[in-house]
Amino acid sequence: MVKVGDKVPHATLRGMGPEGPKAVTTEELFAPGKKVVAFALPGAFTPTCSAKHVPGFVTSFDKIKAKGVDTIACISVNDAFVMGAWGKDQNAGDKVMMLGDGGAEFTNAMGLSMDLTKNGMGVRSQRYAMVVQDGVIKDLFIEKPGAFEVSSAENVLKHL
Amino acid sequence: MPGFLANIDAIKGKGVDTVACISVNDAFVMGAWAKDTKSDGKILMLADGSGEFSQAMGLTMDLTKNGLGVRSQRYAMIVQDGVIKDLFVEKPGAFEASTAENVLKHL
Numbered sequence: 001m002v003k004v005g006d007k008v009p010h011a012t013l014r015g016m017g018p019e020g021p022k023a024v025t026t027e028e029l030f031a032p033g034k035k036v037v038a039f040a041l042p043g044a045f046t047p048t049c050s051a052k053h054v055p056g057f058v059t060s061f062d063k064i065k066a067k068g069v070d071t072i073a074c075i076s077v078n079d080a081f082v083m084g085a086w087g088k089d090q091n092a093g094d095k096v097m098m099l100g101d102g103g104a105e106f107t108n109a110m111g112l113s114m115d116l117t118k119n120g121m122g123v124r125s126q127r128y129a130m131v132v133q134d135g136v137i138k139d140l141f142i143e144k145p146g147a148f149e150v151s152s153a154e155n156v157l158k159h160l
Numbered sequence: 161m162p163g164f165l166a167n168i169d170a171i172k173g174k175g176v177d178t179v180a181c182i183s184v185n186d187a188f189v190m191g192a193w194a195k196d197t198k199s200d201g202k203i204l205m206l207a208d209g210s211g212e213f214s215q216a217m218g219l220t221m222d223l224t225k226n227g228l229g230v231r232s233q234r235y236a237m238i239v240q241d242g243v244i245k246d247l248f249v250e251k252p253g254a255f256e257a258s259t260a261e262n263v264l265k266h267l
Contacts, residue, residue, distance in 0.1 A: 012227065013227070014227040021226075021227065043186055043188055043189075044188070044189060044192075045188035045189050045191070045192040046186075046188045047188075077229075078185075078189065079227060079228045079229075080227060082185065082189050085192065085193075085196065086192075089192070100227055101227070102223075102224075102226075102227040102228040102229050103223075103224035103225070103227055103228065103229045104229065105224070105227075116209075116210075117210040117212075118210075119209075120186060120187065120207060120208070120209040120212075121186045121210065122184075122186075122209050122211065122229070
């Protein structure tokens with residue numbers, strides 16, 4: 001598992017562009033000179049993620065940006081089509097980049113996957129948030145299974 | 161999906177009890193998609209989130225390099241009393257044999 005002080009590992013994520021899925025590498029997302037807040041969750045359209053986690057970051061967008069954050073990104077083991085539809089549903093607009101990690105490449109590289117195969121969801125991401133500066137993890141807030149506390153927009157804001 | 165929705169009455173008219181759509185997505189995504197396509201009550205939207213069914217059918221394809229993980233191939237089948245009577249597996253990228261129109265011809 002990655003820890004504070006580590007560089008974000010290499011992986012390719014995919015967002016939904018006007019002409020279909022668009023690849024975004026972690027090197028582009030977490031580029032030198034950029035301060036990024038990224039949060040990850042178990043699945044698009046799932047209850048906690050839809051009702052609390054994403055809306056919290058959409059609502060806190062201005063406050064987070066005011067702390068010098070360049071990009072807010074939401075990452076889930078779903079494909080770009082699902083993330084695009086979910087972004088519309090959540091009114092994420094240009095505020096939160098909705099990025100799919102459909103093959104779990106990023107999540108596995110982070111060492112933050114969990115196996116929900118028995119629940120019919122395959123391998124998914126644990127719920128967490130992180131603050132990344134110049135590609136290096138400055139803060140990492142990993143939730144205990146089922147919890148939703150440390151990775152909230154409110155808690156991340158306190159650490160910016 | 162729109163093809164099966166448009167032809168639902170014709171298909172049911174052939175004595176079909178259930179039309180089901182299966183995909184390697186979870187139930188939350190399939191539910192949201194059902195709303196989006198207005199298929200509620202017409203097509204049973206079923207999730208095979210871990211690929212258990214698709215693997216048991218031997219009809220997966222690996223789209224990991226495209227950021228989609230392991231998914232189902234595109235196909236349609238007619239099942240009577242639990243036995244596969246017709247199976248229409250598409251060639252990669254094609255959409256012909258598994259259409260509602262083609263399935264209708266075989267009912």
